[in-house]
Amino acid sequence: MAGKSKRDAMNLSRLVQDSSVSRWDDDVDTLVLGFGCAGGCAAIEAARGGARVLVVERSSAPGGSSALSGGVIYCGGGTAIQRACGFDDSVEAMRAYLMASTGDCPNAEKIDLYCRDSVAHFDWLVSLGIPFKASYWPHNYEPTTDDCLYYSGSEECAPFNRLAKPAPRGHTVQAEGSCMGGRLLMETLVDVALREGVEVMTDANCIALVAGRDGAIVGAAVRHDGETRYIRARGGVVIATGGFVMNREMVARLAPAASRTAPLGNPFDNGSGIVLGEAAGGATANMHAAIYSCPVLNPPGLIRGILLNERGQRFVPEDVNHKRIGEHAVLRQDGRIFLLVDSEIFEQPAGVRPIVATGDTPEELEDELGWPRGSIGATLAVYNRHADEGHDPLFGKKAKFVKPLTAPPYAVFDCGIEATGVYYSFTLGGLCTAPTGEVLNAEGRAIPGLYAVGRAATGLSAQSGGSSGLQLAEGTYFGRLAGRAIAAALKSEAA
Amino acid sequence: MAGKSKRDAMNLSRLVQDSSVSRWDDDVDTLVLGFGCAGGCAAIEAARGGARVLVVERSSAPGGSSALSGGVIYCGGGTAIQRACGFDDSVEAMRAYLMASTGDCPNAEKIDLYCRDSVAHFDWLVSLGIPFKASYWPHNYEPTTDDCLYYSGSEECAPFNRLAKPAPRGHTVQAEGSCMGGRLLMETLVDVALREGVEVMTDANCIALVAGRDGAIVGAAVRHDGETRYIRARGGVVIATGGFVMNREMVARLAPAASRTAPLGNPFDNGSGIVLGEAAGGATANMHAAIYSCPVLNPPGLIRGILLNERGQRFVPEDVNHKRIGEHAVLRQDGRIFLLVDSEIFEQPAGVRPIVATGDTPEELEDELGWPRGSIGATLAVYNRHADEGHDPLFGKKAKFVKPLTAPPYAVFDCGIEATGVYYSFTLGGLCTAPTGEVLNAEGRAIPGLYAVGRAATGLSAQSGGSSGLQLAEGTYFGRLAGRAIAAALKSEAA
Numbered sequence: 003m004a005g006k007s008k009r010d011a012m013n014l015s016r017l018v019q020d021s022s023v024s025r026w027d028d029d030v031d032t033l034v035l036g037f038g039c040a041g042g043c044a045a046i047e048a049a050r051g052g053a054r055v056l057v058v059e060r061s062s063a064p065g066g067s068s069a070l071s072g073g074v075i076y077c078g079g080g081t082a083i084q085r086a087c088g089f090d091d092s093v094e095a096m097r098a099y100l101m102a103s104t105g106d107c108p109n110a111e112k113i114d115l116y117c118r119d120s121v122a123h124f125d126w127l128v129s130l131g132i133p134f135k136a137s138y139w140p141h142n143y144e145p146t147t148d149d150c151l152y153y154s155g156s157e158e159c160a161p162f163n164r165l166a167k168p169a170p171r172g173h174t175v176q177a178e179g180s181c182m183g184g185r186l187l188m189e190t191l192v193d194v195a196l197r198e199g200v201e202v203m204t205d206a207n208c209i210a211l212v213a214g215r216d217g218a219i220v221g222a223a224v225r226h227d228g229e230t231r232y233i234r235a236r237g238g239v240v241i242a243t244g245g246f247v248m249n250r251e252m253v254a255r256l257a258p259a260a261s262r263t264a265p266l267g268n269p270f271d272n273g274s275g276i277v278l279g280e281a282a283g284g285a286t287a288n289m290h291a292a293i294y295s296c297p298v299l300n301p302p303g304l305i306r307g308i309l310l311n312e313r314g315q316r317f318v319p320e321d322v323n324h325k326r327i328g329e330h331a332v333l334r335q336d337g338r339i340f341l342l343v344d345s346e347i348f349e350q351p352a353g354v355r356p357i358v359a360t361g362d363t364p365e366e367l368e369d370e371l372g373w374p375r376g377s378i379g380a381t382l383a384v385y386n387r388h389a390d391e392g393h394d395p396l397f398g399k400k401a402k403f404v405k406p407l408t409a410p411p412y413a414v415f416d417c418g419i420e421a422t423g424v425y426y427s428f429t430l431g432g433l434c435t436a437p438t439g440e441v442l443n444a445e446g447r448a449i450p451g452l453y454a455v456g457r458a459a460t461g462l463s464a465q466s467g468g469s470s471g472l473q474l475a476e477g478t479y480f481g482r483l484a485g486r487a488i489a490a491a492l493k494s495e496a497a
Numbered sequence: 498m499a500g501k502s503k504r505d506a507m508n509l510s511r512l513v514q515d516s517s518v519s520r521w522d523d524d525v526d527t528l529v530l531g532f533g534c535a536g537g538c539a540a541i542e543a544a545r546g547g548a549r550v551l552v553v554e555r556s557s558a559p560g561g562s563s564a565l566s567g568g569v570i571y572c573g574g575g576t577a578i579q580r581a582c583g584f585d586d587s588v589e590a591m592r593a594y595l596m597a598s599t600g601d602c603p604n605a606e607k608i609d610l611y612c613r614d615s616v617a618h619f620d621w622l623v624s625l626g627i628p629f630k631a632s633y634w635p636h637n638y639e640p641t642t643d644d645c646l647y648y649s650g651s652e653e654c655a656p657f658n659r660l661a662k663p664a665p666r667g668h669t670v671q672a673e674g675s676c677m678g679g680r681l682l683m684e685t686l687v688d689v690a691l692r693e694g695v696e697v698m699t700d701a702n703c704i705a706l707v708a709g710r711d712g713a714i715v716g717a718a719v720r721h722d723g724e725t726r727y728i729r730a731r732g733g734v735v736i737a738t739g740g741f742v743m744n745r746e747m748v749a750r751l752a753p754a755a756s757r758t759a760p761l762g763n764p765f766d767n768g769s770g771i772v773l774g775e776a777a778g779g780a781t782a783n784m785h786a787a788i789y790s791c792p793v794l795n796p797p798g799l800i801r802g803i804l805l806n807e808r809g810q811r812f813v814p815e816d817v818n819h820k821r822i823g824e825h826a827v828l829r830q831d832g833r834i835f836l837l838v839d840s841e842i843f844e845q846p847a848g849v850r851p852i853v854a855t856g857d858t859p860e861e862l863e864d865e866l867g868w869p870r871g872s873i874g875a876t877l878a879v880y881n882r883h884a885d886e887g888h889d890p891l892f893g894k895k896a897k898f899v900k901p902l903t904a905p906p907y908a909v910f911d912c913g914i915e916a917t918g919v920y921y922s923f924t925l926g927g928l929c930t931a932p933t934g935e936v937l938n939a940e941g942r943a944i945p946g947l948y949a950v951g952r953a954a955t956g957l958s959a960q961s962g963g964s965s966g967l968q969l970a971e972g973t974y975f976g977r978l979a980g981r982a983i984a985a986a987l988k989s990e991a992a
Binding site for chain 2: 286290314334374
């Protein structure tokens with residue numbers, strides 16, 4: 003029997019017609035695929051709206067990549083914590099920053115909606131019992147304490163500080179231990195969901211969507227315990243299965259630059275839900291895009307050094323978020339970057355950053371690296387000339403990190419992909435959706451009964467997302483919108 | 498009647514089941530969608546293999562974007578013309594260059610195959626009567642005479658000249674008038690196709706593929722003369738409809754960087770065939786990728802100047818192909834680049850390149866541009882220091898273009914996207930195919946009866962394609978392979 007079911011599964015197309023389904027094994031109002039933060043919030047809101055909700059999760063426990071994260075949620079426009087910490091933020095400033103920092107074709111509609119609702123959304127998270135401490139963490143990396151609010155992006159940095167009034171918007175879930183906020187977030191979402199009557203089936207893998215005669219999605223085929231179960235979902239199916247960074251064939255094919263870096267996520271970030279949505283007629287967007295993380299300037303005193311490409315040129319203000327450094331390093335500098343320090347700021351970087359040159363003069367460094375004479379010397383001269391006056395007009399690094407590098411000996415660390423092994427990425431592309439999560443086809447028309455949220459969809463961080471917390475923000479927020487849309491549709495149908 | 502048919506067309510899904518086709522209006526062995534160079538060559542080889550072939554073309558005449566091109570075909574490994582002009586080339590050198598110059602994840606299988614067959618393929622083109630003159634054009638831009646062979650890429654330039662032995666591989670069809678080679682190429686292909694019995698239906702638009710019960714493609718629905726005609730194709734359907742650069746919604750969604758540049762192609766490069774192939778289960782690859790053309794260094798004496806980004810830094814050896822300059826300018830320099838010349842090499846560039854600064858010293862230029870002191874000065878000092886010795890060790894510009902820029906006054910031209918209006922792009926992504934053109938699904942399995950060739954498929958220039966002539970090369974070559982594969986399959990079926 004199990005053998006036969008397995009063969010059935012292998013031969014099953016990703017989209018089957020309901021006319022070929024001989025028997026429904028279960029019947030729910032809403033079927034959610036994946037219990038990360040997006041699926042969890044969709045389930046909670048759908049259940050609160052009166053729907054019977056089943057979440058099928060591929061792993062043996064809920065959590066997804068959300069649970070592996072540090073629990074940073076990007077909120078702004080004047081949250082209770084921002085105000086308590088003395089920061090003045092506005093919807094307009096937040097929108098301007100996200101429009102400027104998320105790529106060539108930012109998702110204006112979703113950005114606009116999220117910025118307007120961000121304060122209310124934060125309050126909703128708090129209402130679930132997710133703890134946030136009203137405290138500010140004055141660094142540009144994730145809190146290593148239980149502090150909350152910090153600059154999780156490059157809001158304070160050039161060029162964004164000229165484009166939008168800066169404010170810290172990274173809200174970190176308060177949890178014991180470093181980077182445990184994501185786990186606590188997910189534990190809370192699971193508790194709330196169960197309390198609301200949401201059912202969860204783990205070790206369950208959706209292998210096909212089921213379509214009605216008109217193309218509307220009316221259910222799914224799920225592998226569980228060696229069998230294929232057909233689950234009817236009269237209010238629709240929500241794809242919340244995460245991105246595809248773990249599917250290295252798909253990465254090479256669609257996001258090839260990310261194939262040079264290590265994948266960040268859980269093993270089931272394999273694109274399965276995106277492919278299901280495509281089979282049902284969903285269009286995709288931004289499939290090439292990824293977040294590139296490379297925390298090479300750690301400890302942060304190293305920000306006072308200068309990052310060089312292999313021509314000895316600077317390429318970013320060194321104080322930007324490590325994701326922006328990563329994006330520039332991978333996409334614009336072929337993954338080969340270096341850090342130059344002098345003896346005054348020298349300290350051992352965290353992790354492997356091989357010293358590839360030392361010397362009392364730029365010429366000695368150039369010779370040791372085999373770089374042309376003047377390559378480092380010219381860069382250093384221009385930097386020092388302005389650093390003497392306490393500023394960095396060429397790249398706009400903030401004054402507090404600017405000091406002339408005039409105390410030999412100098413050292414150059416290799417901070418590139420090959421040398422360091424700390425470049426990680428996850429994908430940003432996914433199914434095209436309306437803000438309600440409805441999956442859209444290539445003409446922009448919704449496919450009835452099909453929703454996608456979280457990293458299985460394209461969202462706030464369209465092609466670039468240099469701020470930590472955007473993934474959990476959009477996962478939780480647009481997850482909620484999808485859950486509410488489904489509940490509302492069920493109600494109007496019943497009426 | 499026509500009204501009803503039009504409604505039918507509007508409501509028709511892109512993939513219909515043959516069980517719903519009540520009547521076949523025509524019955525052929527092979528249906529080819531699109532008569533550019535790829536569709537034309539597929540048709541010719543299929544017809545020569547004994548198949549009855551129908552090509553449906555959306556325009557009022559065959560030609561496609563191939564006919565609008567300059568007629569450059571990238572061939573190498575020792576063609577008759579290369580040998581006649583005294584160039585020594587090898588399959589291995591050609592392969593090494595294409596592997597290094599076509600992106601992070603080059604298509605090794607297709608590159609390997611094409612390099613091995615390139616000489617024979619060139620001979621085949623000649624055998625059709627396509628004229629090539631055995632002459633060398635000693636510039637890195639398309640011949641403005643009827644000359645043939647030239648360096649159509651960056652083979653001679655850094656870093657490629659260190660990675661592969663250079664040879665010119667751009668073979669230009671001999672035609673009267675500048676850039677008329679593409680038209681002559683297509684006229685010849687049409688003549689040959691008609692001679693071989695290929696039928697052509699113009700003003701005909703494929704709106705859906707027809708699938709058999711097993712998912713194999715067995716025909717298509719074609720709009721022609723106000724009616725929807727169902728055409729059976731027992732040997733399969735070949736998608737040869739070109740790329741999607743004219744579909745600006747699709748570009749914004751999937752290749753957003755290209756949305757900043759003007760589209761290059763014919764109006765029907767709208768992605769229609771790619772979308773049809775996806776509806777039939779085909780996977781896509783490299784949908785973000787595009788060719789960026791920006792011929793800003795014209796006349797070529799301007800190559801002796803230096804290109805700067807808006808930090809006053811150089812970023813490429815100025816002697817590389819304009820497509821490589823374009824790619825760097827758009828993807829790495831935000832489309833903002835400048836050209837610095839001194840009085841000795843000053844000449845008026847072709848086209849609009851506003852002079853944005855003049856001065857006797859770098860400082861005067863910096864002040865006029867509002868750039869930090871030292872930004873241009875440092876770059877110029879390093880360049881001149883090495884140019885004095887006749888070389889460019891930092892970027893590797895060839896010695897013949899290197900001269901110290903030491904004759905004031907200086908001028909800076911704005912060569913960016915906004916200022917010049919000469920940045921054009923076309924898309925490289927498309928359906929995943931085997932070298933035979935068989936369209937592959939996400940698991941890499943062929944969809945029976947479905948082929949894609951030319952720019953509707955992903956090919957030789959995976960994510961980057963800095964050499965002119967690659968599009969016609971792969972269109973003609975892989976078009977042929979698809980036609981031969983179909984003919985062979987029909988024969989083996991008949992046997």
